[in-house]
Amino acid sequence: MPQTFREARWYRSMLFVPGHKLDWMLKAPKYGADALMLDLEDSVEVTQKAGARNAVAAAIKELCTGPFGLFVRLNGWRTGCLLDDLSAVVIDGLDGVALPKTEDPEQIAALDLVLGELERSRGLPVGRIEICPGAETAVAMFRFYEICMASQRVKRAGLACGPTAGGDAARSLGLNDATEEGIYFGAYSVLQARAAGIVQVEGSMTGRLDDLELVRRIGERSKRMGASWGSAIHPSHIPVINEIYSPMQGEIDEARDIVSVFAEAIARGEGAVRHKSMVLDYAIVRTAMDVLKRAQAVGIDVGNIPKVELPPL
Numbered sequence: 001m002p003q004t005f006r007e008a009r010w011y012r013s014m015l016f017v018p019g020h021k022l023d024w025m026l027k028a029p030k031y032g033a034d035a036l037m038l039d040l041e042d043s044v045e046v047t048q049k050a051g052a053r054n055a056v057a058a059a060i061k062e063l064c065t066g067p068f069g070l071f072v073r074l075n076g077w078r079t080g081c082l083l084d085d086l087s088a089v090v091i092d093g094l095d096g097v098a099l100p101k102t103e104d105p106e107q108i109a110a111l112d113l114v115l116g117e118l119e120r121s122r123g124l125p126v127g128r129i130e131i132c133p134g135a136e137t138a139v140a141m142f143r144f145y146e147i148c149m150a151s152q153r154v155k156r157a158g159l160a161c162g163p164t165a166g167g168d169a170a171r172s173l174g175l176n177d178a179t180e181e182g183i184y185f186g187a188y189s190v191l192q193a194r195a196a197g198i199v200q201v202e203g204s205m206t207g208r209l210d211d212l213e214l215v216r217r218i219g220e221r222s223k224r225m226g227a228s229w230g231s232a233i234h235p236s237h238i239p240v241i242n243e244i245y246s247p248m249q250g251e252i253d254e255a256r257d258i259v260s261v262f263a264e265a266i267a268r269g270e271g272a273v274r275h276k277s278m279v280l281d282y283a284i285v286r287t288a289m290d291v292l293k294r295a296q297a298v299g300i301d302v303g304n305i306p307k308v309e310l311p312p313l
Contacts, residue, residue: 064093
């Protein structure tokens with residue numbers, strides 16, 4: 001059976017913002033992130049959860065006309081907070097929710113059902129709100145494919161270079177002091193996400209606020225490992241992340257040349273043709289067209305591109 005890929009809007013970057021700080025959320029768009037993750041979980045102290053829900057709902061209403069995505073990181077199942085979180089934030093303008101500390105597929109399936117009920121009762125498009133699973137334990141990482149397959153709402157997931165040092169996932173794996181070893185677990189995460197049809201794969205991130213070279217190093221390595229976007233907890237990281245995950249002009253020019261040369265070959269009845277030092281075929285052209293599509297998604301003019309009909313995979 002051919003693999004089905006899950007279509008989703010492409011973001012280069014996502015900025016986490018504490019959900020109890022309304023002023024921070026309202027000014028967050030100026031930092032240039034393609035999406036915002038308004039956080040109700042770890043950045044909000046327990047006694048401030050109720051107020052944070054109201055603040056996040058107010059922020060969504062205020063920001064929903066912007067060109068960026070709006071996501072909310074919920075509190076997990078068994079915290080006693082999740083249903084209250086959903087009741088407050090499932091409103092017009094919400095693009096997705098992140099479920100932290102996901103342990104098994106049933107948790108994703110249950111969240112899917114609750115979201116569907118809220119969407120129906122509130123007159124929202126059913127199935128539009130995404131679910132981003134947070135695999136933060138060894139068990140969750142081991143079962144990540146099943147977690148991703150539990151709902152078609154899961155459209156972006158993974159940590160391409162492994163867990164953030166010092167975080168829950170690193171502690172679960174015994175990698176608290178590791179810097180490079182997490183890449184093996186990251187590769188497995190990418191494999192499982194891709195096998196589930198997810199092409200919007202998240203790169204790894206750092207909790208260090210003032211080390212932009214580390215942000216770049218992690219981002220570039222994540223991209224090489226298959227990531228298409230990255231998250232940040234500080235606004236200063238966003239320009240670096242956007243640069244890393246934006247197609248470079250040289251990539252765009254080469255992709256345009258590949259599609260143009262292949263279109264001419266197709267017109268001559270050829271299915272493969274030499275271009276510079278390589279042979280172009282449909283697989284190469286698909287990759288080139290992905291580059292052009294990503295460039296267009298972030299507003300880059302790619303010039304005139306001839307239409308090429310691609311056979312189904």
